Amino acid sequence: MATIDRIAAPWGTRTPYGPGEHWPTRVDTHLTEGVSETDVDRWVQSATILHSNGDGLDIAVKDGRIVGVRGRAVDRVNHGRLGPKDLFGWQANNSPDRLTKPLIRRDGRLVETDWDTAMDAVAGRTKELLDERGPSSIGFYTTGQLFLEEYYTLALIGHGGIGTNHMDGNTRLCTATAAAALKESFACDGQPGSYTDIDHADVIALYGHNMAETQTVLWTRILDRLAGPNPPKIICVDPRETPVAREATVHLAPKPGTNVMLMNALLHEIVANDWVDHDYVEQHTVGFDELTKQLAAYPPDRAAEVCDVPVEDIREAAGILGHAERLLSTVLQGFYQSHQATAASVQVNNINIIRGMIGKPGCGILQMNGQPTAQNTRECGADGDLPAFRNWSNDSHVEDLAKVWNIDPMQIPHYSAPTHLMQMMRYVEDGSIRFLYVNGTNPAVSLPELARIREVLSQDRLFLVVQDIFLSETAQLADVVLPAATWGEKSGTFTNVDRTVHLSEKAVDPPGEARPDLDIFIDYARRLGLKDKDGQPLVKWTGPEGAFEAWKECSAGRPCDYTGLSYEKLRGGSGIQWPVNDEHPDGTEHIYVDGEFWSDPSYCESYGRDMVTGAPLEPDEYKSMNPSGKAVIKAAEFLPPHEEPSDAFPFVLTTGRTLYHFHTRTKTGRTPQLQQAAPEVWVEVSEYDAKQHGWNEGDLLRITTPRGRVEARCRVSGIRPGVVFLPFHYGYWDTPGGHAPEGEAGRAANELTITDWDPASKQPLFKSAAAIVERVRAGDGTPSAAPTTTGSKPMGELPVTTTGGEQALATEEMAGTRAGGAR
Amino acid sequence: MTNKVPMALEELHRSENDLAGELLQASDRHKVDHEIFYLGRDLARWSQEHVRELARIGEDYGLDLDPEPEDDTKLVARVRQKGAELLGRHHDPAVLLLRDLREIHRKAAGVSLDWEILAQTAQALKDKELLALTKRCHPQTLRQLRWANASLKVNAAQIMVTA
Numbered sequence: 012m013a014t015i016d017r018i019a020a021p022w023g024t025r026t027p028y029g030p031g032e033h034w035p036t037r038v039d040t041h042l043t044e045g046v047s048e049t050d051v052d053r054w055v056q057s058a059t060i061l062h063s064n065g066d067g068l069d070i071a072v073k074d075g076r077i078v079g080v081r082g083r084a085v086d087r088v089n090h091g092r093l094g095p096k097d098l099f100g101w102q103a104n105n106s107p108d109r110l111t112k113p114l115i116r117r118d119g120r121l122v123e124t125d126w127d128t129a130m131d132a133v134a135g136r137t138k139e140l141l142d143e144r145g146p147s148s149i150g151f152y153t154t155g156q157l158f159l160e161e162y163y164t165l166a167l168i169g170h171g172g173i174g175t176n177h178m179d180g181n182t183r184l185c186t187a188t189a190a191a192a193l194k195e196s197f198a199c200d201g202q203p204g205s206y207t208d209i210d211h212a213d214v215i216a217l218y219g220h221n222m223a224e225t226q227t228v229l230w231t232r233i234l235d236r237l238a239g240p241n242p243p244k245i246i247c248v249d250p251r252e253t254p255v256a257r258e259a260t261v262h263l264a265p266k267p268g269t270n271v272m273l274m275n276a277l278l279h280e281i282v283a284n285d286w287v288d289h290d291y292v293e294q295h296t297v298g299f300d301e302l303t304k305q306l307a308a309y310p311p312d313r314a315a316e317v318c319d320v321p322v323e324d325i326r327e328a329a330g331i332l333g334h335a336e337r338l339l340s341t342v343l344q345g346f347y348q349s350h351q352a353t354a355a356s357v358q359v360n361n362i363n364i365i366r367g368m369i370g371k372p373g374c375g376i377l378q379m380n381g382q383p384t385a386q387n388t389r390e391c392g393a394d395g396d397l398p399a400f401r402n403w404s405n406d407s408h409v410e411d412l413a414k415v416w417n418i419d420p421m422q423i424p425h426y427s428a429p430t431h432l433m434q435m436m437r438y439v440e441d442g443s444i445r446f447l448y449v450n451g452t453n454p455a456v457s458l459p460e461l462a463r464i465r466e467v468l469s470q471d472r473l474f475l476v477v478q479d480i481f482l483s484e485t486a487q488l489a490d491v492v493l494p495a496a497t498w499g500e501k502s503g504t505f506t507n508v509d510r511t512v513h514l515s516e517k518a519v520d521p522p523g524e525a526r527p528d529l530d531i532f533i534d535y536a537r538r539l540g541l542k543d544k545d546g547q548p549l550v551k552w553t554g555p556e557g558a559f560e561a562w563k564e565c566s567a568g569r570p571c572d573y574t575g576l577s578y579e580k581l582r583g584g585s586g587i588q589w590p591v592n593d594e595h596p597d598g599t600e601h602i603y604v605d606g607e608f609w610s611d612p613s614y615c616e617s618y619g620r621d622m623v624t625g626a627p628l629e630p631d632e633y634k635s636m637n638p639s640g641k642a643v644i645k646a647a648e649f650l651p652p653h654e655e656p657s658d659a660f661p662f663v664l665t666t667g668r669t670l671y672h673f674h675t676r677t678k679t680g681r682t683p684q685l686q687q688a689a690p691e692v693w694v695e696v697s698e699y700d701a702k703q704h705g706w707n708e709g710d711l712l713r714i715t716t717p718r719g720r721v722e723a724r725c726r727v728s729g730i731r732p733g734v735v736f737l738p739f740h741y742g743y744w745d746t747p748g749g750h751a752p753e754g755e756a757g758r759a760a761n762e763l764t765i766t767d768w769d770p771a772s773k774q775p776l777f778k779s780a781a782a783i784v785e786r787v788r789a790g791d792g793t794p795s796a797a798p799t800t801t802g803s804k805p806m807g808e809l810p811v812t813t814t815g816g817e818q819a820l821a822t823e824e825m826a827g828t829r830a831g832g833a834r
Numbered sequence: 835m836t837n838k839v840p841m842a843l844e845e846l847h848r849s850e851n852d853l854a855g856e857l858l859q860a861s862d863r864h865k866v867d868h869e870i871f872y873l874g875r876d877l878a879r880w881s882q883e884h885v886r887e888l889a890r891i892g893e894d895y896g897l898d899l900d901p902e903p904e905d906d907t908k909l910v911a912r913v914r915q916k917g918a919e920l921l922g923r924h925h926d927p928a929v930l931l932l933r934d935l936r937e938i939h940r941k942a943a944g945v946s947l948d949w950e951i952l953a954q955t956a957q958a959l960k961d962k963e964l965l966a967l968t969k970r971c972h973p974q975t976l977r978q979l980r981w982a983n984a985s986l987k988v989n990a991a992q993i994m995v996t997a
Contacts, residue, residue, distance in 0.1 A: 626984035
């Protein structure tokens with residue numbers, strides 16, 4: 012059993028394998044100092060919660076406290092592996108500054124109170140507003156980090172009980188475009204891919220997807236393929252020189268805002284060279300002719316100019332895609348949070364569709380999620396969707412849902428799509444929403460244009476409820492703060508990108524008076540007196556397993572069918588991929604096999620939208636376009652970005668994440684190994700720009716946009732010239748400002764970002780702002796605090812590299828080395 | 835053969851310009867409604883492009899139409915934007931949004947019918963170039979129309995119910 016510093020080596024040791032072979036098992040374990048495996052009282056089954064990969068793990072418990080984690084060898088997702096955030100992040104659960112009592116605002120200050128007082132205030136204000144102004148004055152903003160049972164309960168309370176249309180998740184910021192792109196191409200959410208496609212693919216194309224940092228274990232799987240015989244070719248589209256780019260056969264680094272242009276050029280080459288599966292296109296798709304017509308305007312030379320990418324690289328990438336025999340495509344924030352997000356992501360789908368590479372081993376699409384349970388936010392209808400992928404513009408779907416909930420269909424608002432977050436913030440701003448219930452998310456750091464968001468959330472007329480585990484920047488603005496239990500302290504299920512459902516069981520008690528989110532929601536429903544049409548309580552369950560059973564009924568016959576699952580079935584073994592039903596009792600590795608889709612007009616989740624205007628298609632328009640349930644090839648025209656660099660604002664600012672942190676650092680910032688690996692904000696500039704302006708590693712730079720300014724120390728990295736990068740994780744909870752910058756310059760990247768979103772997915776654009784960059788003062792030779800192991804790797808040698816030392820050691824146990832074999 | 839093509843082109847040139855202006859003005863008036871602000875501009879660009887195309891084809895019919903479309907991104911617009919920001923905290927101006935969307939819809943419907951007239955005429959005259967122009971432009975008008983309708987549907991309930 013070897014030990015390794017997993018801060019210095021985020022992906023651990025290679026276990027090479029070849030195409031079609033089994034990915035070898037490697038069990039990663041980290042236990043707190045002084046505790047060995049034999050000291051552990053209990054191992055409690057769960058899965059990872061600080062990214063979207065959904066790796067199976069066991070939580071080690073000793074004396075009623077979490078003392079470590081170990082990857083589950085039997086799990087199909089990770090084969091025992093864990094990433095650095097999983098190995099160390101659990102320590103945040105034990106953090107001394109956890110919220111342990113409800114807080115209520117009295118005379119302008121948040122003071123401790125009891126649950127009854129807090130919940131009466133929350134339910135009381137809800138009832139007052141329902142009487143005075145109706146359900147449209149009530150909004151819910153949830154997360155991608157709760158459990159399925161909690162989202163489903165919240166969706167029932169909001170849509171079915173209160174009857175408001177205003178419910179969204181912070182999944183709007185990370186995966187809304189994933190869902191939207193799937194709805195455009197397949198008329199339904201649900202991933203047409205499986206992680207096992209990595210085992211078979213001969214080409215893997217990653218579009219705006221720095222998988223090495225966002226899903227470390229999935230990247231480990233690719234690294235192991237790359238280290239084995241007959242490795243796949245890698246195509247990377249990213250303006251930064253990420254770890255993915257360093258492994259790529261072709262790395263395309265387009266100018267931010269030009270993704271559609273680049274995708275159209277790749278498609279243009281594939282079609283022009285006739286690398287098209289015409290039988291597949293003929294039998295299983297609509298829209299190919301329109302695509303061909305549209306592509307005429309996008310020859311590679313034009314794209315090379317607009318995207319500022321060498322034309323031969325575009326041709327080479329297209330040739331690799333065109334000759335692929337088993338093509339896996341993955342997409343993430345580089346597309347989702349950029350200009351024309353949905354249109355660009357749909358073009359990725361189009362490549363797999365016209366090449367007939369869907370629903371077979373190695374042939375898939377992963378429109379990735381950013382958060383561990385984002386898939387459930389979408390499935391359960393706690394975002395801009397209805398539960399179980401029901402179509403809000405199909406009356407029979409709404410009637411069916413009303414039957415499941417035993418309420419009148421009119422009670423469920425469906426006169427337009429559920430309100431997306433940015434529109435909700437607008438309604439809060441104009442005072443038409445007066446009650447906002449935020450749980451498990453931190454808009455005061457994660458939304459664009461923070462000065463505006465702080466003003467919007469600080470209004471006196473707004474009653475703000477925040478349910479969280481720490482006093483986040485947003486919680487500091489709240490009228491009532493409800494202390495929640497987190498992962499490891501409550502039971503429930505959640506589902507990852509490739510439809511794998513995991514059970515996560517309670518390992519320890521929550522601290523103080525903190526309660527599971529599910530219990531809080533049920534309490535809220537009870538205090539509101541929500542009833543079904545027979546006068547019975549609307550929420551008919553009291554715990555997670557009851558909620559799961561109710562959800563199974565709601566999902567029956569829908570694409571995300573959970574009817575064949577139970578807590579018992581999920582206990583002990585691997586996670587299981589939905590749909591799980593009579594037809595597929597052990598789950599479903601690939602959907603859309605043999606060109607069978609869920610896109611029939613009477614069954615589909617969505618009729619799609621115009622990708623430029625965002626206008627939803629009317630039912631009749633969809634029926635005439637796609638009468639018999641095929642895949643939809645949707646072409647897209649390129650539009651110039653809304654905020655382009657100018658003489659006044661000459662740089663393009665892009666924001667993103669680092670491997671060592673998650674979201675606004677509420678947990679990772681309280682984890683010593685992770686916090687020390689990336690302790691403070693930095694700004695990445697290219698070598699070219701550094702030379703032009705005389706900036707050096709470690710200099711303090713100021714980045715200014717029309718919305719605000721941020722100061723950060725300089726890292727000269729492999730980013731493309733003209734572009735600067737800021738990580739978005741750093742807010743103010745661990746600074747003197749508390750919830751806002753103290754001086755004029757902040758450190759949250761979102762001080763600078765623009766309030767603009769993709770018209771189809773409504774996902775905000777965090778990757779396209781025009782900026783000024785200036786030096787505030789020269790450094791003293793000390794490098795910036797940016798990690799050296801990741802996308803922020805320095806161009807030259809630095810005196811220090813990112814390591815974790817003794818406290819970051821984890822063990823690795825390769826297959827066959829464990830007594831008793833793989834567990 | 836004399837026909838009324840020049841008249842139809844002139845009318846479309848006028849109505850597309852008018853629609854572009856309406857979209858830009860609505861965009862400016864609702865800067866705090868970010869989707870209206872940005873899409874108003876994106877969609878005005880289609881009408882502006884149609885104006886240029888109409889001016890170009892108009893030459894074949896002896897017309898001298900101004901190829902420079904309506905474009906009020908100048909001083910007036912900036913004043914209007916500032917006003918929108920000041921009003922952004924109040925709900926009542928939202929009613930103006932419905933009025934503006936209604937106006938865009940009305941004008942886009944007019945433009946759509948004008949394209950319909952031109953397309954029918956082009957077919958009767960077997961004028962391939964003119965027909966191609968209508969096939970390029972008219973679908974975009976329909977998308978403008980559907981956008982105005984969809985935006986109105988999204989906003990109407992909130993504006994009317996929670997005043």
